[in-house]
Amino acid sequence: MSRRLPIIHAITPQAEGQHRRVVEELDLEFSNGERRRFHRQRAEGPGAVVVVPMLDENTVLLVREYAAGMHRYELGLVKGRIDAGESADEAANRELKEEAGYGARRLDVLRSLTQAPLYMSHQSWLVVARDLYPERLPGDEPEELEVVPWKLDALDQLMLREDFSEGRSLAALFIAREWLRNPA
Structure with a gap:
């Protein structure tokens, strides 16, 4: 089953550590109308x-x-x-x-x-x-x-x-x- 990606309403930085990894909070809306907040670590740089x-x-x-x-x-x-x-x-x-x-x-x-x-x-x-x-x-x-x-x-x-x-x-x-x- 192919699903539409959730809509990102906002990305809020939460913290930054010494290794340049930022924790972000994503305000998401899914295709069924449900809204949730997810957290992710975003690594800076090319990997x-x-x-x-x-x-x-x-x-x-x-x-x-x-x-x-x-x-x-x-x-x-x-x-x-x-x-x-x-x-x-x-x-x-x-x-x-x-x-x-x-x-x-x-x-x-x-x-x-x-x-x-x-x-x-x-x-x-x-x-x-x-x-x-x-x-x-x-x-x-x-x-x-x-x-x-x-x-x-x-x-x-x-x-x-x-x-x-x-x-x-x-x-x-x-x-x-x-x-x-x-x-x-």
Whole structure:
């Protein structure tokens, strides 16, 4: 069923945090006449990248880094913010050099991913990086990240690991694997 989007009668900023995320209150009217107030977090800036760096046709490079939210070391993909004036592929290549010590000659931006679209506007762009070469840039991590090669045909083992829990990384790997099998 296709529905008409609700009418936004007003958007009222509620708060702004240190990471430039604004909480907004939306005064909405739905197609059936019902009015409600919804809250959402609106991220400033162009978003982020999630990078799937392919060392070869079947080997992805993961990184292990400290995850403050879970207070443990977490295995995942290279990811980071898109800086002002950067494209998604430029940000992906920079983050790849900073976090994994590789650059990529071929970068394919596949799609955007959202984390909690019911209340957040943040988007992360999924980028597949291929034809890698060694190059390291200084990053903002407090320690060098461990780089862990992982075979795509062993995703069934990775997806059940307790230290691999970030949803964007999990989704990105399955999307990238299918895309690499049948590139458009």
